[in-house]
Amino acid sequence: MSTQDTLKHKLDHTDADGKQEYTITVYAENRIGLLNRIAIIFSKRKINIESLNTSPSEIDGIHRFNIVITEGYEVVRKLARQIEKQIEVLKVYFNTNDEIIWQELALYKVSTDEIAEKVTVERLLRQYGASAVVIRKDYTVFAVTGHREETDALVKALEPYELIEFVRSARVAIIKDSAGFHEKLKEFEAIEPGEELIENEFLDKGEKIFTM
Amino acid sequence: METAQETIQQNEAKTDTSKTLFKGTGSQVLLNGLIEEGVTTIFGYPGGAIMPIYDALYDYADKLEHILVRHEQGGIHAAQGFARASGEVGVVFATSGPGATNLVTGLADAQIDSTPLVCITGQVFAHLLGTDAFQETDVINITTPVTKWNYQVTDAKEIPEVLAKAFYIAKSGRPGPVLIDITKNAQLQVEEFPAYVKCNHIRSYRPKPKVRMQFIEEAAALINAAQKPFILFGQGVILGKAEAEFKAFIEKTGIPAAWTIMGEGAIPTSHPLNVGMLGMHGNYGPNVLTNEADVIIAIGMRFDDRVTGRLDKYAKQAKIVHLDIDPAEIDKNVKAEVGVWGDCKETLPLLTNLVEEKKHEEWLAKFRAYNQEEIDQVITPELYPTSDEMTMGEVLRVINEITGGDAVIVTDVGQHQMVACRYAKFNNTRSNITSGGLGTMGFGLPAAIGAKYGAPDKTVIAIIGDGGFQMTPQELGTIMQFGAAVKILILNNRFLGMVRQWQQLFHDKRYSFVNITSPDFVALAKSYYIEANKVDERANLRNALETMINHDGAYLLEVMVGRENNVFPMVPQGMSVSEIRLK
Helix, strand or coil, X not given: CCHHHHHHHHHHCCCHHHCEEEEEEEEEECCCCHHHHXXXXXXHCCCCCCEEEEEECCCCCXXXXXXXXXXXXXXXXXXXXXXXXXXXXXXXXXXXXXXXXXXXXXXXXXXXXXXXXXXXXXXHHHHHCCEEEEECCCEEEEEEEECHHHHHHHHHHHHHHCEEEEEECCCEEEECCCCCCHHHXXXXXXXXXXXXXXXXXXXXXXXXXXXX | CHHHHHHHHHHHHHCCCCCCCEEEEHHHHHHHHHHHCCCCEEEECCCHHHHHHHHHHHHHCCCCEEEECCCHHHHHHHHHHHHHHHCCCEEEEECCCHHHHCCHHHHHHHHHCCCCEXXXXXXXXXXXXXXXXXXXXXXXXXXXXXCCEEEEECCHHHHHHHHHHHHHHXXXXXXXXXXXXXXXXXXXXXXXXXXXXXCCCECCEXXXXXXXXXXXXXXXXXXXXXXXXXXXXXXXXXXXXXXXXXXXXXXXXXXXXXXCCCCCCCCCCCXXXXXXXXXXXXXXXXXXXXXXCCEEEEECCCXXXXXXXXXXXXXXXXXXXXXXXXXXXXXXXXXCCEEEECCHHHHHHHXXXXXCCCCCHHHHHHHHHHHHHHHHHHHHHHHCCCCCCCCHHHHHHHHHHHHCCCCEEEECCCHHHHHHHHHCCCCCCCCXXXXXXXXXXXXXXXXXXXXXXXXXXXXXXXXXXXXXXXXXXXXXXXXXXXXXXXXXXXXXXXXXXXXXXXXXXXXXXXXXXCCCCCCCHHHHHHHCCCEEEEECCHHHHHHHHHHHHHCCCCXXXXXXXXXXXXXXXXXXXXXXXXXXXXX
């Protein structure tokens, strides 16, 4: 097998080694049932969604989904095409972690007595970038915004002090090279289709993701 | 619905505003909309939650022909047959609950075979949604994976926009089935409706792109440099109504072209560049030479596993040019060197302009050599058997001799389907109607009924196995009542033949539950007042087929064929196309 053949083979059958975290960004109409339509594209292929966030986007009336999965490039590319095929989906992008800025929010509820006795709140706040959201006689709620490792670190730190409740939000992500969706939307609203690039594939990394 | 409404408002500004408002029920405005969309025929079955629509339909008998099927699955397969034969959108009515769930098989079939359908289902009153009301099912969520689009209407004001959107989505781009679920209150609701406006744009939906010349040029360069180019075409040519453009392309380039079963008939069987069928039971040359071609031009086909066999041994030597309207198909199963995303009605003429006129005589001779081998070893023994037992192939040969290739052939699923696709002659497009992607047994009879309504001037022959016929025989009742002149040919080998063939070849002849018995099909047909006959001797075959085809009206003919005949050639599952077996 030549190197090229090996490469082609790899592209056809992405192996486990090629898997990494991808954040899929979906711009879509805000319509009942669309979440299900998107979710079953993953479940049909027995792919687990690790994180899913729906929110408004920079444009009024257009929703933005952030979906995180761990898969190979080929699988993600095909998923993105299938999602984009849905009638109410405008556009789908997929990015590796180095191409996005992302955050997750975590909340931690601990006993105020416990924490006051055994640790200094100040140290917690400083070391983990946490903020105290609520301080009551019976409990205190801390919040941390950051990457998974950062929010996990505080879970570890609080474990000895009876972590009463813990919750972490889905990932929200901004694409570093995105110029937003405003210009793109004009193209979608035009009756005649424009020359469309299948963007993720025809653009080299580092170049702008949005091209008009 | 914001989008559709906005578009419609924009359009309204431009179009004639002299049309007055229509005051009526949601049901009436739905039927008016169907008429505006050019619908003439509806296949359906009434029930509690769709009664207001049926009540309105009572007054539309002169404008809308409603065919009362005997089961909703029959209704949707009939609509599929109608759409495939006519090129129009098939329309189905069904009630909530079981009525709607009975559509699911047909929706899945239409989804995978890209058949444009609009299905209207009744639903319980909006205030009862989620209460487990009588005949309530979550139809939208059940049908989401098997529809191109679906929508639940709870307010009659939405009906015109949603219907317009449904027709636009069903037939544009890569066609597919759409389902609209309408709650009973919306069917009854009286409103003043503006004039119906067809939909031609949805901002989040791009049915086809503007063609990029760069890819046409790259494709042309590959084709012009090719020594052994090979065209694989699928239903996309037919769905794109691009048969003439396709013919011009192959005739200029002189490239041999082979079809998937969904693409069969896009060019006549007799065309000198038509080298036959691809895939598991396809022709010898097209399969073997797939692994010898240097450039493969795939047009409106999706490299289904039944076509490619083992993927990592499929056409690895070839550069692939893939023309498709669905960008999700390009690079899905087979990596394309050049992907041409677009409507082949537009892309093919652009490509034809840039390709050189050529004849590939030596390359074509290779196809002919393989074909001769297949004729000697497989086709002649199948079409002209020497044993006493009749073969499915010889029945097809005699049909060809009688019809000359002008009939619409509708098949069910199994051995007879492969034999029909292999041996039936087609002079015209939209003449081969079969369940390709889903392989739905029971498709044949109802689809043939629909095909007859879709192509009333054609002879429609439904070729069905003894197993498949027993899945939807109730539609004989539809024929009895409405008189669709369908010629039903049951090829009876007293086995579930295709499964039996696999058990023989791959499971040591352990015939596990493939031995199926049948009722007296002739008596069954006659009980529905349909003329019928049975043939078990070769001497009577031609005469019986002629009687069936020439009979004025529906007719059922049962032909007893050899019990344990196999369909060959065959690419066994998991093998490469070039490892195709002749026996």
